[in-house]
Amino acid sequence: MLTQRLRTLLLAEAKKHESFYFYDEQTLVESIHHLQQAFPHEQILYSIKCNPHRAILKTIFSSDIDADAASLGEVYAASDCGVxxxxxxxxxxxxxxxxxxxxxxxxxxxxxxxxxxxxxxxxxxxxxxxxxxxxxxxxxxxxxxxxxxxxxxxxxxxxxxxxxxxxxxxxxxxxxxxxxxxxxxxxxxxxxxxxxxxxxxxxxxxxxxxxxxxxxxxxxxxxxxxxxxxxxxxxxxxxxxxxxxxxxxxxxxxxxxxxxxxxGRYLAGPCGWYVTHIIDTKESHGSHIAIAANTLNGFLRPCLEHLVTSISETAPAREPLFYRTGSTPFYVLNDTQEMEKVTIYGNLCTAADIIASDVLLPKLSPGDVLAFPHAGAYSAVLTPFQFSSQVPPEILFLTASKP
Ligand SMILES: Cc1ncc(COP(=O)(O)O)c(C=O)c1O
CATH class of the missing domain: 3.20.20.10 (Alanine racemase)
Structure with a gap:
């Protein structure tokens, strides 16, 4: 959920970075506690594959959580974090x-x-x-x-x-x-x-x-x-x-x-946001078009969802790549009251780089910020950052203030 606190934090970072992942330790810690409280007699394992960012691993593995490793590299990563x-x-x-x-x-x-x-x-x-x-x-x-x-x-x-x-x-x-x-x-x-x-x-x-x-x-x-x-x-x-x-x-x-x-996703998913900017807008054959930075090559899930559901509305889930239609919502962080139907593309030279078609949104202008929730799991890890040799998104980790 986009709280006022998060909205303010994301907009502040958006002034400094064109596109970025934002991992919020406070939300991560809340998810850890929630799961541990619900299962006091069981041992929770973290599936590293969903997000192996070192700061995420350190927070999780210093909270009495064991490691589910899917590769030798993940065994080493857990070991490096003291597991x-x-x-x-x-x-x-x-x-x-x-x-x-x-x-x-x-x-x-x-x-x-x-x-x-x-x-x-x-x-x-x-x-x-x-x-x-x-x-x-x-x-x-x-x-x-x-x-x-x-x-x-x-x-x-x-x-x-x-x-x-x-x-x-x-x-x-x-x-x-x-x-x-x-x-x-x-x-x-x-x-x-x-x-x-x-x-x-x-x-x-x-x-x-x-x-x-x-x-x-x-x-x-x-x-x-x-x-x-x-x-x-x-x-x-x-x-x-x-x-x-x-x-x-x-x-x-x-x-x-x-x-x-x-x-995996229960712990790390909600703590992550993906944020990017609208770079350009145009009209084409009567349709409004907005072009965003680093979509397919910054946060793959929305593009994949668009691709799969444009072929079949009822395609079965293929986690962790595709879940179902409507599973990659996003917020437009502007204060515009005027609403407009728009198709949002990314700025890669491929028509597959599209994240939403003909959706009713607050009217978009260059410089507007888009924020995608649930980007803490199966997001950065699945995205082809190298595609098109653009500058990849930053990855930011906000440490929770300790009481
Ligand atoms: C064996 C195994 N454990 C754990 C997970 C993590 O699943 P999730 O992130 O949905 O919690 C997966 C995901 O594919 C898995 O294959």
Missing amino acids: PSDHIYYSAPGKSDYCLEKALGQCILIADSLNEIRRINALAATKNMKVPIGVRINPNFSYTDKKGHGSKFGIDEDAFFSALPELKKLSHILIIGVHTHLRSQELNWNTLCSYYKNVFSLASLIQEKLNSPLCFLNLGSGIGIPYCQDETDCDIESLGQELEKLRVIYEDTFSQARILIES
């Missing part, structure tokens, strides 16, 4: 031998395939180590039904159980954790809750068949943020209360296990 190796979880498909070797002992490896388990075992054997690992499971259920789906992520539940006799004989690995993640950007807490129930029951079966206690059960991510005007916050208090009931039911079963919840 202990047994609090960094490295989960990604297709880890190379080089990455596995470098990551060994620096983090908890989450194996994404049966082959990967065997490769980790072979690697550990060469070093005479016994490596505790997690396994990412692709379960026989989804968020909304009792059927699983083929996926490039994780090990199919049935394949895992079939391979267990072999896996238990591997003498250089020990399976100590289970990880699942099926979907991002879920706003319905009931849906998440029934998913959690399924994961608990699957993990208890895995533990039974392993015949050794699990040390962690990672419920994955999923908690979304309301991007569109017709959406409301996921009720994480109710979700936390229901999860607490589940935790108590399974307390004896998982007496040695940490329950983990991953979060």
Whole structure:
């Protein structure tokens, strides 16, 4: 939400920079507290991929949050921020031998395939180590039904159980954790809750068949943020209360296990704003046109949304690149009362650089400022800054004033 405080801050920075990301530590800290209060008995992980900006990582990792790393680089980034190796979880498909070797002992490896388990075992054997690992499971259920789906992520539940006799004989690995993640950007807490129930029951079966206690059960991510005007916050208090009931039911079963919840966008998304300027305006064949700086090559999401929805209004989400129509709203920070229908393009030499067509807005003039919310996650990281060799947007971090 654009508060008066933020509007003043963004306009002050807009006098100094043509386009910029603005990360507000105060909002980030509020999101961290909100999540930790809703899940007091669970350990929150931050998914670094959504925004690895060092100041963001430092704030998050100094707040008792563990790391979800999707690459070796993210393992190192978490480690540089002081996260202990047994609090960094490295989960990604297709880890190379080089990455596995470098990551060994620096983090908890989450194996994404049966082959990967065997490769980790072979690697550990060469070093005479016994490596505790997690396994990412692709379960026989989804968020909304009792059927699983083929996926490039994780090990199919049935394949895992079939391979267990072999896996238990591997003498250089020990399976100590289970990880699942099926979907991002879920706003319905009931849906998440029934998913959690399924994961608990699957993990208890895995533990039974392993015949050794699990040390962690990672419920994955999923908690979304309301991007569109017709959406409301996921009720994480109710979700936390229901999860607490589940935790108590399974307390004896998982007496040695940490329950983990991953979060990327919920933590970092709302703290970020993308701000740019209108450079020019013109008329073309009876239409009003405004040209903004650094759109496709500054903040990709609105352009992608425009591209996808211009092909199909009902295209399914492809997170983190595309969510749905209306998911990249923006504010015009001028005081003009006059309204005008306008199409806003970016200043790249491609017609694909368009963020809004024929929308009714306060009349735009050169120098006007546009501010996009929710730009703290999957925004700077996904944007081709080099395209057209323009000056990329600045990235600003406003440190919260300490009490
Ligand atoms: C395994 C895993 N964990 C966590 C996340 C972070 O998701 P989000 O930013 O939606 O919370 C993702 C996102 O793709 C993921 O694949």
